Amino acid sequence: MKMTQIITYAEAIQQAIQNAMDLDDGVICFGLGVTDPKGIFGTTLGLEKEFGKKRVFDMPASENAMTGIAIGASLNGIKPVMTHQRLDFFLLAMDQLVNGASKLHYMFGKQLNVPITIRLILGRGWGQGPTHSQSLQAWFSHIPGLKVVMPTTPYDAKGLLLSSIFDLNPVIFIEHRWLHSSIGEVPKGDYRIPLHSALQISSGKDITIVSMSYLTIEAKKATNFLKTKNIHCDLIDLRSIKPIDWKCIYDSVERTGRLLVLDSGFTTGSVSGEVIARVSMDLYQKLKSPPSRMACPDFPEPTSYALTKDYYISAGDIAKKITSILEVPSEEIDNFLPKPAPHDTPGDYFKGPF
Amino acid sequence: MKQDLILNLYRIMKRIRLVEEEIALQYPKWEMRCPTHLSIGQEAVAAALSMCIRKDDFAVSTHRGHAHYLAKGGSLKSMIAEIYGKSTGCSRGKGGSMHLIDKDVGFMGTSAIVGNSIPIGVGLALSAHLNFTDQISCVFLGDGATEEGVFYESVNFAVLKNLPVIFICENNLYSVYSPLEVRQPKGRKISKMVESIGATSLSGDGNDVTNCYRIFRNSVNSVRSGLGPYFIEFFTYRYKEHCGHEYDNNLGYRSVAEFETWKKRDPIELCKKQLLETDLSLIRKLDKIDQIIKEEISDAFLFAQNSPFPEPQEAFSGLYADS
Incomplete structure (x- = not known):
């Protein structure tokens, strides 16, 4: 077993990039703010000093x-890791992603590979508002040829980012801003x-x-x-x-006979809709x-603090939903899982500004 | 300029022309079932560049990419087979006329989306820079692509990083049927606009192949020696319709007089005239060149027509690269 450490999600991301750059001279890292003093919420700190401009x-x-440019470089041995501080900024790049990155391998008869990783950060609360908070994983999942990952824990963030960087295909790597400060046990060095x-978290x-x-x-x-x-x-x-682990979902639903899907995106056309459609058809x-x-x-x-009160899903909402599905009482939920206050940050430590 | 060199330029242009004419001839049999944009009239730029770059240099191009592919050394048989949708095609039938590739000669792909391949070409130049090689990257584009934001973004980055890239703009005056005057301000000089971004920029007659050659020889040397990106605007003209095998002067979006003016300046006829003015006896040599090309083209079409289609199941493979 490798040595482990307790670090934040942001540090786990930084370590994954650092390890990848160590392992392969072809790995490069760029994005708006990657070398600034804040280093993308700490996820790229120290990389320029260690690996050069x-x-x-x-x-x-x-x-x-x-x-x-990342795609072009990736056609000739480079493995770019590109970062955007909000997913919403990346929407300007849909042509290159959808008509380019996702297509080249298929469209040119398997002769080109596009090993690029695009890190996108999701905002939530603190007035992020209409264009700093969109969780559009369903868009990316809709496009054949892309892979889409959304790690939750520091352990998964590092292991999935290393796998993404060394995957031969374009990977959309989505980080939730509210997870950057979460901590967890993470092995040192490379693991995939x-x-x-x-991941089945509980049974x-x-x-x-x-x-x-x-x-x-x-949840x-x-x-x-x-x-x-x-x-x-x-x-x-x-x-x-994407690809989605259908076996894990199907095995579970076969046992429980009931399904609730939680989705950080908008309702219509969502990943949750796809999961429910397939489970309904097949099981x-x-x-x-x-x-x-x-x-x-x-x-x-x-944007307003007042307007986001009922916008997001909290633990209490989830618990109530489950009790309603199971048709059991839910009275105590409000006592034990009250609406978070303030409701628009992951914790008191978070004062934005973004 | 040496006669052998001009003969070579003639041969490359004529090969592209005769290939395109054969496609136009065969197209109404409706066996080539994909949008096809012919380069007839625009052969000089591609031919001239091909005499100035190396096999290991990169090139990317557009929906109108046959000339660039062939000039870079792309396999003729694979291209024709691709247009026929055959398994022997350069993209195994998944790309068609608008998605040509021949990695063996550094031709890294064409795109059906205006401006889409421009940053990819810059990325290839970045890879050469990162890998410490002296390869250059050649980016073909049309006048329409200079109206795309991604063009500006790509030139800006290439200048910022001093990358070994040549942007080659074939200005044929039309984007589909839309003339320049409805797309760009009156008096706009594209090369001047790009110069202001910081690339070394110039413009030239894209129908005079020896002129194109001189421009490329200097610019390729400059880019390869690390002096930063070049932008070259060549004025030229497409004879056929935007997409397809026919002439389209009947549509009325351009005048017959304009068409005839350009046709009088046909790049191949100009080159032929230049050769024959020095030595009339070259006519036999030119005929011989044409004959060899025609045989090659005939072989390529036979190859494509006799090649098998891919199995229908092939549609459902090759989505992801396996690690």
């Missing part, structure tokens, strides 16, 4: 061209987590909860509470949104109740 650099505010494997016979990214943190609080009420949940953290006979989902409403995230 040629391999670690800030970039022009040219998201589309810089994605194409496969890009198609979900229970009553219901399957399929979750992703920060919502898994809320854990909910399922821990429900355990004290003798309700036992299979909690699955997807980790990989219809096994289901004891209709599958359910909790996703963001089909409205942009508003």
Whole structure:
């Protein structure tokens, strides 16, 4: 067993890039702010000093061209890791992602590989508002040829990022801003987590909860509470949104007969919709109740502190939903899992500004 | 300029022309079932560049990419087979006329999206820079692509990092059927605009192949020796419709007079005239060149027509590269 350490999610990301750059001279790291004093919430600190300006650099505010430049370099032995401080900024690069990165391997008869990793950070709360908070994993999952991962823990963040960087395909690596400060046990050095494997966090016979990214943190609080009420949940953290670990989901639903999917994206056209569609089609006979989902409403995230109060899904909401699916009482939930206050930060330590 | 060199330029241009003419001739049999953009009239730029760069240099191009692919040394048989959708095609039938590739000669792909391959070419130049090689990257684009934001972004980064890249703009005056005057301000000089971004920029007659050659010889040397990116705007003209095998002067988006003016300055006829003015007896040599090319083209079409289609199941493979 490798030596482990207790570090933050942000430090785990930094270590993954550092290890990858150590292992392979072809790995480069760039993005707006990568070399600035804050180093993308600490995730790129020290890399320029260690590996030099040629391999670690800030970039022009040219998201589309810089994605194409990453693609071009990747065709000739370079493994770019590109970072955007918000997913929303990356929307300028959809042409290069959708018409380029995702297509080249297939379209040119398997002769080109595009080993690029694109880190996208999701904002939430603290007034991030309509264009700093969009969780668009469903868009990326819709495009054949892309891989999409959303790690929840520091351990998974490092292991999945190392796998993403050394994967031969384009990978969209989505980090939730509210996870950067979370801590966990992380091995030193190189280890890889496969890009198609979900993680079963807890086992229970009553219901399957399929979750992703920060919502898994809320789901854990909910399922821990429900355990004290003798309700036992299979909690699955997807980790990989595409390819998705259908076997893990199907095995669980076959056992529990019930499904709740938690999705950080908007409701319509969401990943949760896809999970429910497939489970309904393939496991219809096994289901004891209709599958359910909790996703963001089909409205942009508003900015005001007052307006976000009911916008996001909290542990209490999840617990209530589960009790309603199981048709059991829910009175104590508000006492044990009250709405977080303030509701718009991951903790009192977080004062934004972004 | 040496006669052998001009003969070579003639041969490369004529090969592209005769390939394209054969495609136009065969197209109405409807066996080439993909959008096809012919380069007839625009052969000089590609031919001239090909005499100035190395096999291991990179090139990327556009939907109108046959000339660039062939000039860089791409396999003729594989290209024709690709347009026919055959398994022997350069993209195994998954790309068609607009997605040509021949990695063996550094031709790294064409794109059907205007401006899409420009940053990819810059990225290839970045890889050469990172790998400490002296390869250069050649980015073909049209006048329409200079209106895309990604063009500006790509030139900006290439200048910022002093990358070994040549942007080659074939200005044929039209984006599909839209003339320059509805797309760019009156009096705009594209090369001047790009100069202001910081690339060494110039413009030239894209139908005079020896002129193109001189421009490329200097610019390729400069870029290869590390003096930073070049942008060259060449004025030229497409004879055929935007997409397809026919002439389209009947549509009325351009005047017959304009068409005839450009045709009088046909790059191949100009080159032929230049050769024959020095030595009339070269006519036999030119005929021989044409004959060899025609045989090669005939072989390539036979190869493509006789090649098998890919199995339908192939549609469902090759999505991800295996580690």
